[in-house]
Amino acid sequence: MNDITLTIDNQTLTVPPGTTILQAARQIKKEIPTICYHEHFTAPSLCRMCVVEVEKSRVLVAACSRECENGMVVKTDSPRVQQSRKTILEMLNSAVDLSAAPEIQNYMRTYGANPRAYADGKKRALPLHDDNPFYLRDYSKCILCWRCVQACGEDVQWTFAIYRGGRGFDARIATFFDVAIPQSTCVYCGNCVQACPTGALKSKREFWFENGRDLRELARESRIAKKKR
Amino acid sequence: MNPDILSPILARWKSAARSGLLPAFIDAQAEFGWLTRETIAEVARGLNVPLADAYGVADFYAHLYTTPMGKTKIRVCDDAICFLAGSEKICAALETKLQIRVGETTADGAISLERVPCLGQCDRAPVAMVNESVFENLDAQNISALFDPIEAHNSQATVGAGPILLKNISALNYSTLDSYLAIDGYAALDKALEQLSPAQIIAKIKASGLVGRGGAAFPTGIKWELAAKSIANFAGASVIASTFASLSVNSAKQSPSDMGIASSQKPLLAMTDPLDWRSSPGYVVCNADESETGTFKDRVLIERNPFAVIEALTICAYAIGARYGYIYLRGEYPRACERLQNALNEARARNFLGEKIRGTNFSFEIELRRGAGAYVCGEETALFESLEGKRGEPRAKPPFPTDHGLFGKPTVINNVETLANIPFIVLNGASAYRKFGTEKSPGTRVVCVSGAVEKPGVYEIEMGAPLKKLLFETCGGLRANRKLQTILIGGAAGVFLTPQEIDVALDFQSLNAIGATFGSGAIMVFDDTANLWGVVYRLARFFKDESCGKCFPCQLGTQRQFEVIARMARGQARADDPVRLRELGAVMRDASLCGLGQTAASAIISAFDKKLV
Numbered sequence: 070m071n072d073i074t075l076t077i078d079n080q081t082l083t084v085p086p087g088t089t090i091l092q093a094a095r096q097i098k099k100e101i102p103t104i105c106y107h108e109h110f111t112a113p114s115l116c117r118m119c120v121v122e123v124e125k126s127r128v129l130v131a132a133c134s135r136e137c138e139n140g141m142v143v144k145t146d147s148p149r150v151q152q153s154r155k156t157i158l159e160m161l162n163s164a165v166d167l168s169a170a171p172e173i174q175n176y177m178r179t180y181g182a183n184p185r186a187y188a189d190g191k192k193r194a195l196p197l198h199d200d201n202p203f204y205l206r207d208y209s210k211c212i213l214c215w216r217c218v219q220a221c222g223e224d225v226q227w228t229f230a231i232y233r234g235g236r237g238f239d240a241r242i243a244t245f246f247d248v249a250i251p252q253s254t255c256v257y258c259g260n261c262v263q264a265c266p267t268g269a270l271k272s273k274r275e276f277w278f279e280n281g282r283d284l285r286e287l288a289r290e291s292r293i294a295k296k297k298r
Numbered sequence: 299m300n301p302d303i304l305s306p307i308l309a310r311w312k313s314a315a316r317s318g319l320l321p322a323f324i325d326a327q328a329e330f331g332w333l334t335r336e337t338i339a340e341v342a343r344g345l346n347v348p349l350a351d352a353y354g355v356a357d358f359y360a361h362l363y364t365t366p367m368g369k370t371k372i373r374v375c376d377d378a379i380c381f382l383a384g385s386e387k388i389c390a391a392l393e394t395k396l397q398i399r400v401g402e403t404t405a406d407g408a409i410s411l412e413r414v415p416c417l418g419q420c421d422r423a424p425v426a427m428v429n430e431s432v433f434e435n436l437d438a439q440n441i442s443a444l445f446d447p448i449e450a451h452n453s454q455a456t457v458g459a460g461p462i463l464l465k466n467i468s469a470l471n472y473s474t475l476d477s478y479l480a481i482d483g484y485a486a487l488d489k490a491l492e493q494l495s496p497a498q499i500i501a502k503i504k505a506s507g508l509v510g511r512g513g514a515a516f517p518t519g520i521k522w523e524l525a526a527k528s529i530a531n532f533a534g535a536s537v538i539a540s541t542f543a544s545l546s547v548n549s550a551k552q553s554p555s556d557m558g559i560a561s562s563q564k565p566l567l568a569m570t571d572p573l574d575w576r577s578s579p580g581y582v583v584c585n586a587d588e589s590e591t592g593t594f595k596d597r598v599l600i601e602r603n604p605f606a607v608i609e610a611l612t613i614c615a616y617a618i619g620a621r622y623g624y625i626y627l628r629g630e631y632p633r634a635c636e637r638l639q640n641a642l643n644e645a646r647a648r649n650f651l652g653e654k655i656r657g658t659n660f661s662f663e664i665e666l667r668r669g670a671g672a673y674v675c676g677e678e679t680a681l682f683e684s685l686e687g688k689r690g691e692p693r694a695k696p697p698f699p700t701d702h703g704l705f706g707k708p709t710v711i712n713n714v715e716t717l718a719n720i721p722f723i724v725l726n727g728a729s730a731y732r733k734f735g736t737e738k739s740p741g742t743r744v745v746c747v748s749g750a751v752e753k754p755g756v757y758e759i760e761m762g763a764p765l766k767k768l769l770f771e772t773c774g775g776l777r778a779n780r781k782l783q784t785i786l787i788g789g790a791a792g793v794f795l796t797p798q799e800i801d802v803a804l805d806f807q808s809l810n811a812i813g814a815t816f817g818s819g820a821i822m823v824f825d826d827t828a829n830l831w832g833v834v835y836r837l838a839r840f841f842k843d844e845s846c847g848k849c850f851p852c853q854l855g856t857q858r859q860f861e862v863i864a865r866m867a868r869g870q871a872r873a874d875d876p877v878r879l880r881e882l883g884a885v886m887r888d889a890s891l892c893g894l895g896q897t898a899a900s901a902i903i904s905a906f907d908k909k910l911v
């Protein structure tokens with residue numbers, strides 16, 4: 070198939086077929102912001118941070134998954150695009166604890182998102198799951214990017230211990246009937262923890278470390294606890 | 299849990315693999331009242347689905363329950379039209395009678411009471427369902443009617459006679475194929491099989507100017523042509539060519555090369571392959587998930603003439619080279635389900651469906667599937683996901699269904715009403731069809747009128763007919779001679795029109811010109827007594843409840859929009875609320891992944907623009 074010629078932010082470029090708008094923009098040093106996108110996973114194109122304006126398209130287009138077409142005219146940073154990104158960030162910040170997501174906080178500054186917007190809106194304040202020896206699940210930090218589900222399932226591990234539950238604002242990541250991780254099919258491969266961009270999944274060691282706990286002291290404590298049991 | 303109950307269910311759906319998950323859940327729930335952990339695990343194992351996935355699917359659909367529920371489920375509609383007809387009083391009366399609140403189950407675990415979105419019976423509001431029975435025109439004073447099974451199913455929608463789809467509707471007995479044959483039923487399929495090549499059929503549909511009636515108004519002929527081409531090109535082989543080569547009925551056919559297909563290509567499928575979903579190179583799907591607020595025309599079309607969509611799907615399958623099709627019917631339509639199932643059986647028994655249809659080498663099978671309470675499953679790609687046994691989460695487009703649809707194969711998906719037009723066009727030709735309607739919007743449109751008019755119901759009008767005439771002549775004007783306040787056209791995803799705008803002609807172009815759309819064909823009429831804040835509140839609640847939660851703009855935006863509207867409806871608006879609403883509306887429209895989010899603010903914003911609230 071022939072190469073494809075398109076225009077991105079007034080620059081004309083030629084790319085091989087199958088190139089996404091995101092990849093094409095990188096070639097001309099235009100960084101398009103992304104949240105859910107991960108180089109090695111199927112792009113779920115759900116965070117919609119990477120939306121761009123494409124001439125003749127009624128709605129904005131997700132750059133992470135849309136392939137370039139001949140004659141496409143793309144604007145990666147138009148006022149309409151910026152407005153969408155700003156509102157997405159404001160809504161996200163009002164629903165989820167982003168304190169451990171520095172990249173998203175950076176985007177907030179870049180797009181002038183108001184951290185107080187929708188401040189009293191419903192939050193996804195969910196209990197912290199501390200149910201296994203290896204990692205913590207703090208779903209009040211979960212933005213529902215699906216990366217952990219992808220890592221656990223078809224994109225990496227083929228273990229399928231977690232999936233999506235609920236729907237709408239109350240969608241969530243869940244094991245089978247919300248059972249604790251040791252009761253699930255989890256094999257503790259750690260791929261989900263690696264993939265999480267917001268610190269919702271965190272290795273226990275890292276958590277203790279950050280909280281100034283002495284790991285040797287912890288080990289001693291747990292030995293004592295075991296004996297008592 | 300009793301394995302003797304579950305094993306026949308699993309046996310029934312085993313061959314469908316994961317795709318059988320939703321129907322197996324529906325069947326199991328019918329037996330047990332809700333889905334226990336053991337039931338879900340057993341079904342998941344039987345169909346080879348990971349446990350977490352199976353739970354996530356059950357948790358997605360509003361009518362699948364993973365916590366204890368009564369075997370008797372009372373569902374009261376509380377969307378716009380039923381609300382104005384007194385649904386809140388119905389709920390209150392039921393709460394008193396059952397001694398529970400909405401959302402609860404009686405102490406003995408027998409009866410559960412739920413508030414649900416529009417049930418598609420708006421012409422006889424207020425409405426409730428008790429399990430599989432529909433109760434219309436409810437009266438809060440006489441709530442015990444709901445507990446008397448004889449009361450159910452007693453009324454029919456008002457259906458006006460129309461030129462194409464509703465032409466012979468009163469002469470037709472929905473339950474017998476002979477009755478359908480007597481009004482020229484299946485004449486189009488016979489003509490297609492005997493005299494027309496697939497390419498000629500597609501050419502006819504294209505020439506008719508028929509566009510989709512499901513909302514997006516995409517040209518139907520072009521959709522079929524795209525799917526036919528991708529099926530032909532699929533894996534470099536040509537199923538169409540093989541269909542052609544083996545169809546020996548008539549010599550009038552064109553060669554496969556009219557479709558750009560080399561006839562020398564080797565067929566992908568031998569005609570001896572089993573007639574099942576796996577071996578079909580592509581699919582035809584009838585979208586009968588009709589869940590748009592205020593819409594009930596697809597239900598009426600199916601209930602009155604279930605054979606028409608079956609014939610149309612069969613013609614479509616022949617035209618594009620598919621061997622398997624699905625009808626995805628809204629779960630809340632039990633009567634339509636019964637009649638469709640009966641019609642499918644009749645058609646199969648008389649060889650209008652199945653192997654070697656009408657003595658040709660063309661074989662085709664249709665499977666009827668039911669939804670389980672999710673408006674978003676009407677979105678075509680969410681519908682595919684649902685058929686595949688997954689959560690009804692829409693896919694990013696492109697790729698489009700004609701290339702990459704159900705099970706990743708080329709698929710045509712059409713609305714019920716779109717399909718119902720097909721037999722007429724095939725039988726009478728494009729120019730006969732174009733005699734109806736306008737130059738740019740040929741044909742007719744089936745609309746469903748509800749609310750404050752004398753004769754709410756389903757009417758087939760010619761495209762271009764004035765809205766005013768529909769309201770004041772066909773529907774008999776406003777009840778009790780009240781004054782018109784506004785009209786909501788196109789359903790929850792539509793726009794409000796002011797009394798000054800009702801001179802508009804009902805065709806795609808005229809509606810477009812005033813910023814409106816036909817949408818689903820819903821026309822909801824509100825008189826000057828209607829509490830529009832109550833209506834707008836329910837629109838916002840509808841989208842919040844029905845968002846699938848996949849993409850950020852809609853998952854978060856529908857919730858925030860609901861919060862702002864709820865505040866304003868209580869009279870507690872804040873200074874920046876109007877600006878916030880516009881921002882939310884803009885991000886949902888511009889950045890949402892599917893049409894649900896893209897239109898979630900449309901009606902609400904129009905109500906503000908037109909100063910109705």
Ligand SMILES: Cc1cc2nc3c(=O)[nH]c(=O)nc-3n(C[C@H](O)[C@H](O)[C@H](O)COP(=O)(O)O)c2cc1C
Nearest residue numbers: 510511512585587588676677678712713716893894
């Ligand atoms: C949220 C949502 C719900 C929809 N619901 C329906 C529906 O119930 N019935 C339908 O025919 N189309 C529905 N559609 C439109 C379908 O996606 C699709 O466009 C249609 O089935 C195509 O058929 P047509 O070309 O015959 O109109 C819906 C779209 C969206 C975004």
Ligand code: SF4
Nearest residue numbers: 846848849852892895
């Ligand atoms: S727009 Fe709404 S319904 Fe559609 S994919 Fe996004 S969250 Fe789901």
